[in-house]
Amino acid sequence: MTDSRILCPAELNQETGRQLLAAVRECSIPEGQEAVLDFSETKAMDSRGGAWLVEIAHLLRARGAQFRFERQHGDVAEFIDLIEPGLLAVTKERVEETGGVAALGQQAIDFWAELKEMVNLVIDAIYWTVIGPFEGKRVRWKLVIDEIHEMGVRGLQINSLMNFLLGLIIAMLSAAQLKQVGGVIFVADLVVIAFARELAAVMTTVVVSARTGAAITAELATMKVQEEIDALRGMGLNVSQFLVAPKLLALLIVMPCLVAFGMVMGIAGGAVWGIGVMGIDANAWWRESLHAANLHDVVQGMLKSLVFAVMIVLVGCHNGLRVSGGARGVGLMTTRAVVMDIFFLIVIDMIFAVFFYYF
Amino acid sequence: MPEANDVLIVVKDLVTHYGETQVLDNVSLEVKRGEVLVILGGSGCGKTTLLKHMTGLLQPTAGQILYAGRDITLLDEEELAEVQRGIGIAFQSSGLFNSMTVGDNVALPLREYGDMDERLVKPLVRLKLSLVGLAHAENLMPDELSGGMRKRAGLARAIALDPPIVFFDEPSAGLDPIMASGLDDLVLELNHLLGITFVIVTHELDSIRKVADRALMLDQGRVVFCGAVAEAEASETPRVRQFFERRADEYIGQQVR
Numbered sequence: 001m002t003d004s005r006i007l008c009p010a011e012l013n014q015e016t017g018r019q020l021l022a023a024v025r026e027c028s029i030p031e032g033q034e035a036v037l038d039f040s041e042t043k044a045m046d047s048r049g050g051a052w053l054v055e056i057a058h059l060l061r062a063r064g065a066q067f068r069f070e071r072q073h074g075d076v077a078e079f080i081d082l083i084e085p086g087l088l089a090v091t092k093e094r095v096e097e098t099g100g101v102a103a104l105g106q107q108a109i110d111f112w113a114e115l116k117e118m119v120n121l122v123i124d125a126i127y128w129t130v131i132g133p134f135e136g137k138r139v140r141w142k143l144v145i146d147e148i149h150e151m152g153v154r155g156l157q158i159n160s161l162m163n164f165l166l167g168l169i170i171a172m173l174s175a176a177q178l179k180q181v182g183g184v185i186f187v188a189d190l191v192v193i194a195f196a197r198e199l200a201a202v203m204t205t206v207v208v209s210a211r212t213g214a215a216i217t218a219e220l221a222t223m224k225v226q227e228e229i230d231a232l233r234g235m236g237l238n239v240s241q242f243l244v245a246p247k248l249l250a251l252l253i254v255m256p257c258l259v260a261f262g263m264v265m266g267i268a269g270g271a272v273w274g275i276g277v278m279g280i281d282a283n284a285w286w287r288e289s290l291h292a293a294n295l296h297d298v299v300q301g302m303l304k305s306l307v308f309a310v311m312i313v314l315v316g317c318h319n320g321l322r323v324s325g326g327a328r329g330v331g332l333m334t335t336r337a338v339v340m341d342i343f344f345l346i347v348i349d350m351i352f353a354v355f356f357y358y359f
Numbered sequence: 360m361p362e363a364n365d366v367l368i369v370v371k372d373l374v375t376h377y378g379e380t381q382v383l384d385n386v387s388l389e390v391k392r393g394e395v396l397v398i399l400g401g402s403g404c405g406k407t408t409l410l411k412h413m414t415g416l417l418q419p420t421a422g423q424i425l426y427a428g429r430d431i432t433l434l435d436e437e438e439l440a441e442v443q444r445g446i447g448i449a450f451q452s453s454g455l456f457n458s459m460t461v462g463d464n465v466a467l468p469l470r471e472y473g474d475m476d477e478r479l480v481k482p483l484v485r486l487k488l489s490l491v492g493l494a495h496a497e498n499l500m501p502d503e504l505s506g507g508m509r510k511r512a513g514l515a516r517a518i519a520l521d522p523p524i525v526f527f528d529e530p531s532a533g534l535d536p537i538m539a540s541g542l543d544d545l546v547l548e549l550n551h552l553l554g555i556t557f558v559i560v561t562h563e564l565d566s567i568r569k570v571a572d573r574a575l576m577l578d579q580g581r582v583v584f585c586g587a588v589a590e591a592e593a594s595e596t597p598r599v600r601q602f603f604e605r606r607a608d609e610y611i612g613q614q615v616r
Contacts, residue, residue, distance in 0.1 A: 047483065054482035054483075327457055
């Protein structure tokens with residue numbers, strides 16, 4: 001068998017390597033012949049020169065040509081030995097996408113697996129929060145108090161401000177409409193009913209899912225990534241008991257308080273607009289508000305707040321525990337948790353609306 | 360072959376504190392071109408802290424760190440970055456970016472600073488990866504690698520720009536003896552073939568005996584020994600003897616600061 005011989009330069013570096021690649025490219029290698037790179041003259045090479053060798057090997061392989069290195073000696077031989085796997089290795093490309101039907105199937109499988117995990121978490125969390133303590137299982141009360149401080153006390157200001165501003169906006173918008181039919185005083189009724197039934201609970205949930213929900217996911221996800229969750233399990237401790245239940249208990253206590261505050265602040269916001277800007281008599285506004293206030297509405301708002309509390313903690317924990325892949329995974333899961341919170345907020349709210357409409 | 364007496368880095372009277380605690384106490388050393396210098400000592404003696412100072416990641420309380428006569432403790436951010444481009448750091452827990460493939464991790468410094476032909480980036484990445492025995496792993500994500508592979512990938516990224524000096528923090532921590540020994544061979548090969556100077560932080564005796572030209576031993580933030588490994592093994596200093604004979608403290612509680 002004959003071969004095509006290519007002489008390599010005395011020093012293989014970025015420049016000479018580039019020239020060598022050009023030489024190999026121009027050299028036509030007949031079918032059945034082997035390309036031989038002759039290193040007899042080469043006394044030194046650096047890693048950029050080596051990189052050109054990798055590129056040359058790639059080029060020759062792409063052409064379907066056989067090749068070998070010859071007469072390398074000294075350091076150059078050692079260097080070539082060391083990079084040999086790189087010359088021969090065929091790396092697998094990452095396969096990101098699968099075809100339509102397969103992808104759909106995969107999604108269904110993933111969805112089912114996630115649903116099962118979620119249901120397990122819900123059952124576990126309810127057991128450790130509601131039933132466990134009555135069976136004499138330990139509750140970490142100190143942690144619950146800390147969480148109440150973090151979730152409730154520290155979130156009170158921003159939550160109150162948001163509800164106050166929303167009350168102001170609702171009063172402003174509805175006043176413009178009701179003025180046309182001469183019923184500006186009914187703005188007071190509208191604000192009271194809307195905040196008691198709906199707006200305080202929804203606004204508070206938005207604020208809490210952004211603050212607390214995201215924090216829960218980030219915390220648990222980081223713990224998972226750093227093997228802290230495995231450490232807990234390895235000590236025979238239950239993750240739901242140890243991490244989820246205290247958060248759930250805390251938020252079940254905090255959420256109604258925040259919503260109650262939200263109701264007061266929202267109604268106050270409406271009053272500021274009605275009395276302060278539209279000039280309605282304060283006594284008349286007060287009487288109208290009291291007239292509209294209704295325990296049934298407040299109970300509805302409070303009931304929602306409890307359901308939203310459960311939702312925020314479970315969505316947060318669920319996403320946190322599903323994390324994979326380090327720092328980026330933590331970010332992705334935190335985003336996902338907040339988006340899921342807002343989505344479920346609307347869905348649950350709608351179910352409540354339908355229920356209270358008919359019953 | 361590099362000159363034996365050519366000094367790359369000089370550290371002079373380095374003092375540093377974490378809060379109230381003094382971590383390094385008047386540490387002075389020299390790193391010579393082409394050598395493998397091992398910084399050794401027990402856990403918590405300040406090894407990693409010293410490494411972080413030498414790479415400009417931490418600011419000392421007092422003292423100088425000279426790269427070719429330039430004190431890096433006095434440089435501003437941009438000048439420091441300039442110096443840091445000329446060194447490679449392989450971290451204890453690899454420091455690979457989880458969101459990129461192994462290949463992209465190695466390519467990052469090449470693309471950012473390499474100032475090179477874009478065509479050369481991919482083959483160069485493959486070359487660096489095959490130098491550390493990871494030619495097949497180019498398209499894998501870091502979380503798909505084992506601990507030892509991740510360390511080697513971190514080393515490939517550290518040598519991406521062919522730095523004259525590479526700092527390696529705890530190369531063998533958490534690795535099996537076979538992998539650890541392979542990593543030692545790799546250090547020696549890179550030292551020999553590419554002329555890379557290594558500063559290695561470790562407390563693995565076997566590894567020290569195998570790779571080190573010189574050793575620097577720290578104890579409670581002070582240099583207790585600096586010289587060839589053979590001298591260290593024959594040293595009369597109690598702390599050094601104890602380290603090389605692998606003897607426990609009589610009351611380990613007394614050592615807790």
